[in-house]
Amino acid sequence: MRLTKTFKAFFENEKAGGLLLLLVTILSLLFANSPFQTDYIAFWETNVGNHSITHWINDGLMTIFFLLIGLELEREIYKGELSSIRNATLPVFGALGGMIVPAGIFLLLNFGTPTQNGAGIPMATDIAFAIGVLSLLGNRVPTSLKVFLTALAVIDDLGAILVIAVFYTKTIAFTNLFIAFAIMGGLFILNKRKVHNLIPYLIGGAAMWYFMLNSGVHATITGVLLAFVIPFGDGGKKTSSYKLQHFLHKPVAFLILPLFAIANTSIAIGSDWSEGLNHTNTIGIMLGLVVGKPLGIWLFSFLGVSLGICTLPKDLNWKKIIGAGMLGGIGFTMSIFITLLAFKESGKEVITYSKIAILIASFVAGLTGFFWLKYTLRKQSKKKKTALV
Incomplete structure (x- = not known):
């Protein structure tokens, strides 16, 4: 399977962007829990034109992020991996499972409680972080796995956008x-x-x-809607859609998403932070991302292939699909974004504990996914060498 130049550029930007996100998140958490804590947190809450800086980032700049997601989705539908029903069905099924099962786990614990609105939180996948972790595995990663995870994450984001539009x-x-x-x-x-x-x-x-x-x-929906009215044409380099998409890649990856991460992870972690992890809300978020994501992605992909609706690429197996599912549990950007909408009226404490749960779950999902795939790909590489001998 050959990768298009656009996909390669997207993958490379998301890879570097994911590593930058990790760095700025760590720095933000350090500043928020340093002697500069009060001034640092107050800065992001400073009002500019009747809204805080964080609000302008979340409702303003993130619209540009959603515009890029819309342009990427449009390209995938018209010319990319989602343009062929044969290629699209596997990540579509995987994404559906990766949304339904985590949301189901969350609702199982929170239905009928004040926090049931958070069901959308474990549904999302952070494209930048997931691809960033996958890139650390080097050239051993098969092309079909890169495409599967990227398409899965894009569809997940579309699902999250629909959840925001309908339920929040x-x-x-x-x-x-x-x-x-x-x-x-x-x-x-x-x-x-x-x-x-x-x-x-x-x-x-x-x-x-x-x-x-x-x-x-929510205003960020504008970004996706706008993407689909910008002329796509034949999708070539001279088209309006391509030019805008190409222009937005770096500002989104290296400015907008890092700003979102910094502003929304300025969390003062108190000595009693672990008590918040005993709530059904935070347990639901962590189980949804760490367990629900890989289970749902694998289960629905397996059902799709078993029913003859999907086909599994030759260089993929179910162990790799599980590994991709684990990386799908890195919710971060979209999960935090949905948290802010779901618990807008629940108070800062619920939002803070939810963010901590998302950070922990995303870290665990990324770590387990990395080592699972590292072991799986190494084992496959040894088998190939043995077969050649």
Whole structure:
């Protein structure tokens, strides 16, 4: 299986971005628990135009992240791994299992409690971190595993976006929502009239974001909607979609996501932090990510292949699928993002404990996934050498 240049560029950026995310998260946690703790945490809560800096990052800059996700998804659907039903079905089935089973585990522990809204937290996969860990395994990683994990994570993010749109929207201002969709309709007409200049789309996107922000639906959804009205054409280097996607890769990987990580991991960890891990909410998050993710991804992939709906690539086996599932348990960015929406009215304590649970679970998932795949790939490499002899 050959990798397209776009996929290679995406994989390389996500790999470096994942390692940077790890570094800035560690630094943020150190600052938040240092003698500079008060000033450091207060900085991110500083109001700029009636909103905190963290709020502008989460509702503003993260829209650009979702725009990139939308552009990547569009490319995968039209030209990439999701353009062929044969190739798409396996990661689609895996992603469904990776969302349903973790959410089910969480609800099993939290249904009917004040924290049941957190069911979406263990559903997500952090693309940058997952690919970053996979890249540490070097050239032994088969191409099909890279593609499977990347496609799985992109579909997971789409699922998380749908969860945000449907389940974390309480009050809707229909006039603002109608205006946002009317602007989108206008941009769609520009697309159909073959207007390729990006400026009207970006101006229209900014207006869409404003009205979506004031509609009650989370403003970041604008990013995904905007991606699908930007002209894709044949997907070549001269198209508007390609140019914007190529331009956004580095700012998202090396500026926006690190800023999100720094702002949202400025957590003061008290001496009683471990007590928060005894709650059904945090147990549900950790079990969902560490156990539910690999179980769901493997189970649904196995069912898809057994029923003849999916095919397992020749250089993949079920051990590698389980390893990919373990890396899928690295929730981080999207899990924290959903936490902020799910527990907006539950108080800082619930959000803080949830973030700690996500960090611990993502670390465990990344570590187990890394060593599981390292052992599996090494064993496979030895078998090949023995066969050649």
